[in-house]
Amino acid sequence: MNEARLPPPAEKTRRVTLLDIAIISVVIVVLIYTYHRVEHVLVYTWDWALVFEYVIRVDEITGEIFPNLFLKGVAMTLRLAFWGTIIAAVIGIVMGLCRVSNSLFLKLGSRLYVELIRNIPPVVFIFVFYFFISSQIIPLLGLDRIEQTFSPGTLAVMEVLFGPTDLFTNFLAGLICLAVFEGAYITEIVRAGIQSIDKGQWEAARAIGLSRFRVLSDVIMPQALRTILPPLAGQFITLVKDSSIVSLISVQELTFLTQDVSNTTTHFFEAWMITAALYFMMCFPLAVLFQRFERFGLGIQRT
Amino acid sequence: MTDHADMKNSDPSRRELLKFVNVGKWYGDFCALWDINLTIHAGERVVVCGPSGSGKSTMIRCVNQLETFEAGEILIDGVVVQNDPKSLQDIRRKVGMVFQNFNLFPHITVIQNLMLGPIRNLKVSKKEAEERAMHHLEKVRIAEQAKKYPSQLSGGQQQRVAIARSLCMHPDVMLFDEPTSALDPEMISGVLDIMVELAEGGMTMMVVTHEMGFAKQVADTMVFMDHGEIVEVAPPTEFFTNPKSERTELFLSQILQH
Numbered sequence: 001m002n003e004a005r006l007p008p009p010a011e012k013t014r015r016v017t018l019l020d021i022a023i024i025s026v027v028i029v030v031l032i033y034t035y036h037r038v039e040h041v042l043v044y045t046w047d048w049a050l051v052f053e054y055v056i057r058v059d060e061i062t063g064e065i066f067p068n069l070f071l072k073g074v075a076m077t078l079r080l081a082f083w084g085t086i087i088a089a090v091i092g093i094v095m096g097l098c099r100v101s102n103s104l105f106l107k108l109g110s111r112l113y114v115e116l117i118r119n120i121p122p123v124v125f126i127f128v129f130y131f132f133i134s135s136q137i138i139p140l141l142g143l144d145r146i147e148q149t150f151s152p153g154t155l156a157v158m159e160v161l162f163g164p165t166d167l168f169t170n171f172l173a174g175l176i177c178l179a180v181f182e183g184a185y186i187t188e189i190v191r192a193g194i195q196s197i198d199k200g201q202w203e204a205a206r207a208i209g210l211s212r213f214r215v216l217s218d219v220i221m222p223q224a225l226r227t228i229l230p231p232l233a234g235q236f237i238t239l240v241k242d243s244s245i246v247s248l249i250s251v252q253e254l255t256f257l258t259q260d261v262s263n264t265t266t267h268f269f270e271a272w273m274i275t276a277a278l279y280f281m282m283c284f285p286l287a288v289l290f291q292r293f294e295r296f297g298l299g300i301q302r303t
Numbered sequence: 304m305t306d307h308a309d310m311k312n313s314d315p316s317r318r319e320l321l322k323f324v325n326v327g328k329w330y331g332d333f334c335a336l337w338d339i340n341l342t343i344h345a346g347e348r349v350v351v352c353g354p355s356g357s358g359k360s361t362m363i364r365c366v367n368q369l370e371t372f373e374a375g376e377i378l379i380d381g382v383v384v385q386n387d388p389k390s391l392q393d394i395r396r397k398v399g400m401v402f403q404n405f406n407l408f409p410h411i412t413v414i415q416n417l418m419l420g421p422i423r424n425l426k427v428s429k430k431e432a433e434e435r436a437m438h439h440l441e442k443v444r445i446a447e448q449a450k451k452y453p454s455q456l457s458g459g460q461q462q463r464v465a466i467a468r469s470l471c472m473h474p475d476v477m478l479f480d481e482p483t484s485a486l487d488p489e490m491i492s493g494v495l496d497i498m499v500e501l502a503e504g505g506m507t508m509m510v511v512t513h514e515m516g517f518a519k520q521v522a523d524t525m526v527f528m529d530h531g532e533i534v535e536v537a538p539p540t541e542f543f544t545n546p547k548s549e550r551t552e553l554f555l556s557q558i559l560q561h
Binding site for chain 1: 367369388391392395396398399400402404406407408409410411419420423424425465468469472
């Protein structure tokens with residue numbers, strides 16, 4: 001075969017279609033109209049500088065820079081997201097395994113948990129659960145007296161990990177609410193992942209005499225993890241965003257503190273737009289990171 | 304124990320390795336197996352055939368309890384099969400199984416597939432498991448693929464790995480559930496060759512298959528099933544040339560006309 005096998009000439013595809021032009025025009029018109037409303041109809045004086053002071057405060061005399069309410073809120077939101085992710089993952093995996101267990105009791109328990117949470121609005125759930133935790137569980141565990149029980153050194157570490165110690169019980173209540181709430185969704189992801197594995201895998205594993213635990217740990221879970229990871233990553237991003245719900249029970253995270261700032265300054269637009277940008281800056285890198293994991297981390301071997 | 308040994312010494316081929324006694328199974332009201340009685344002796348090769356839906360697969364899957372049954376009992380080497388975790392592990396040590404769709408574990412390499420059972424169930428050392436695995440991979444002639452993942456092998460190679468995986472448990476009986484049905488035609492003979500070698504090596508085998516050539520070559524006993532019942536049990540010469548039941552005759556005429 002001497003002649004080169006060339007591909008047929010590529011068809012020219014138009015990059016910008018008529019539809020694109022139509023959509024872009026509509027967007028431009030909407031933007032101009034919005035600008036017009038804001039500038040000429042709405043009576044609102046923008047003062048970004050004032051609100052920015054609540055992001056970073058510069059001491060006028062020494063010139064030192066301090067993080068202000070917004071950044072403190074971000075730190076608190078990150079703490080909630082970090083611990084919430086860990087606890088929710090543990091709850092989700094345990095409950096997900098219960099869902100596929102042979103025991104009717106475990107199956108029903110897990111099912112009840114998931115259905116309860118999925119069919120109650122998060123806000124309602126958090127109010128109900130919060131009053132139960134903060135009034136019953138936390139005093140029971142003695143967690144409301146940590147300032148007396150721990151040494152100053154331990155308290156300093158705890159401040160980094162969990163935020164101001166005087167608000168620890170409040171943080172903990174918010175954290176547990178969030179984790180229990182998100183755990184239900186992770187349970188469903190884990191269940192779906194396990195059930196996506198072919199029945200033949202269970203049978204082959206049982207046929208070589210693996211115990212039920214070994215079937216799960218050596219054969220099913222490692223494979224299920226590949227199905228589970230992408231939606232799980234998505235759920236963790238959701239968790240970061242959902243953490244704003246606990247502002248309702250006065251956990252001093254980003255949304256709660258933004259309410260403070262917007263009430264104090266009365267510059268609602270600037271305050272909330274900054275907060276929107278901050279949430280975006282937390283979630284978007286996570287999304288990009290997880291996409292990378294998916295592409296490079298999982299060289300999937302499948303039959 | 305001495306009794307047992309004597310029995311083996313006196314006539315090893317008469318040792319009853321696998322015995323079905325009045326086994327019955329239902330899915331709700333549907334009767335999947337009815338009054339199954341069958342005895343397989345050590346070293347015997349039994350080929351089970353019959354139309355699809357006749358209960359062949361269900362029957363052999365009852366042996367290692369991948370299916371439960373409601374009536375009768377199954378004895379393996381004289382011990383009644385029970386459904387608690389301890390006896391299940393024992394049964395599955397004694398009974399190897401090869402599936403239609405190979406069911407290799409796709410997330411680990413070929414050799415790891417072979418080592419998993421011996422390490423977890425037989426508690427052998429990693430080193431010994433590896434030696435066993437290589438030994439059996441050589442027997443099925445794919446030792447050079449040991450480090451590959453199952454998806455990198457052809458269907459025929461995968462099925463040979465699956466056979467080796469079962470052999471690594473050093474089973475007393477091997478069950479084959481339509482081992483060549485999912486294979487491309489050119490892959491079938493490679494798998495059948497391995498099974499013939501296994502039979503010649505004296506392995507007790509129970510094979511569900513439509514490969515009548517293989518059946519004629521290795522079977523000591525043919526079993527024909529229809530509608531969840533065993534219709535006919537006969538040596539192959541008799542079975543193929545002079546079947547007693549009309550249903551067997553009809554089935555054979557359909558399957559052998561090609």
